[in-house]
Amino acid sequence: MRIAVFGANGPTGRHLTEQALAIGHEVVAVTRRPGSLRTRPGLTVAVADATDPEAVDAAVDGTDAVLSALGTQFSKETITTYSASATAITRAMARHGIKRLLTVSSSIADPDWRPSGAHFFNLVLDPLVNRRLGRTLHEDMRRMEAAIRRTNLDWTLVRPSGLFEHPTVTDFHTAGTSADGVFTARADLAASMLRELEERRYVRTAMGVITDAVRPNIAKLIWNEGVKKK
Template sequence: MRTVIFGATGPTGRHLTAQALAAGHQVTAVTRRPGSIQPRAGLTVITADVANPDAVERAVAGGDAVLSSLGVPLSPKPITVYSLGNANIVAAMHRHGVKRLVTVSSSVMDPMWRPTGAFFFNNIMDPLVNRRLGRTAHEDMRRMEALVRDSDLDWTLARPSGLFDHPTVTRYHVEDNVADGLFTARADLAASMVAQLTDDRFIRRAMAVITTEVRPSIAGLIWREAVAKKK
């Protein structure tokens, strides 16, 4: 399958690219930093900014499916990359007749997401980090989810919980809309998305993805994701 990956050089996008190639897909990696992707068989690299609709259209042309792992660090400043980027992707897919879209959102989008046994997170970190520091990002994710749902594409919204790095894929767990878990390894998120290229279970549905076999420390996760990435 000819698979177009947006955000291919990001933390999740690197896993997506490697796993899609390993699964035998022909991959078009879309990035603003082409030098960070090593050439290999089955891989085409396109330089494009998702804010540029013409560049996005050129990237999507000839594809069979699109995986998007667009994302930015949490910030109190206005954020539009999720909604604007996915709006351009959806428009390009319509123009070129590409139907399958899997795009990253967040477990925060479901108001029922309250991981069991996570008192500190649910009562302190979630209000401070997700509802305050991450407010603008999550507002834009809601706009993105709405426009994707309104399209006539075969879409899937991939909803991870707190993302962290782990080198290998684990026996991750997926559920409709929301899952009872606090963390998601990026390798597992990527694996769940690549799996959707040949699986119709979550077409036109949200897919929550959680990792249960390994977990990071909350303090370390907050530092890496909300603080260190700003530097």
């Protein structure tokens, strides 16, 4: 299958690209920074801003499916990256007759998501980090989800929890709407998207993804995903 990966040079996009190539897919890696990706057999690099309709149209032309791992940092200002890119991508897909779309969102997009037994997370980290510091980001994720739901595409909204780096894929689990757990390894997130691309268990609905086999160091996670990225 020939797939377009948006955000291909990002933390999750790199896992997606590598794993997709490893299992035999052709990958169109869509990025604004082409120099950050190493060319190799099966990989085509497309330079595009995901919010630019013309650039997105050219990037998805000739592909069979689109996987988006776009992301941005927390900000006090209004964020539009997710919703604007979703609009550009879905319209381009409709023009080219491409039906399958998998887009990374977040468990936070589910208003009822509260991982069981995670008292410190539910009472402290989630209200402070996700609901306050990440408020504008998650508001735009919800706008993105709403825009995708209005389309006639075969979409899946992929909802990880707290993302962290782990070198290998683990025995992750998925569930409809959102999954019961606090953390998701990026390698597992990528693997879940590629598995769903083949299995189509969550078409036109949301899929939660959780990593149970390993857990990150909380202090290191906050530093790497919050402070260091600034």
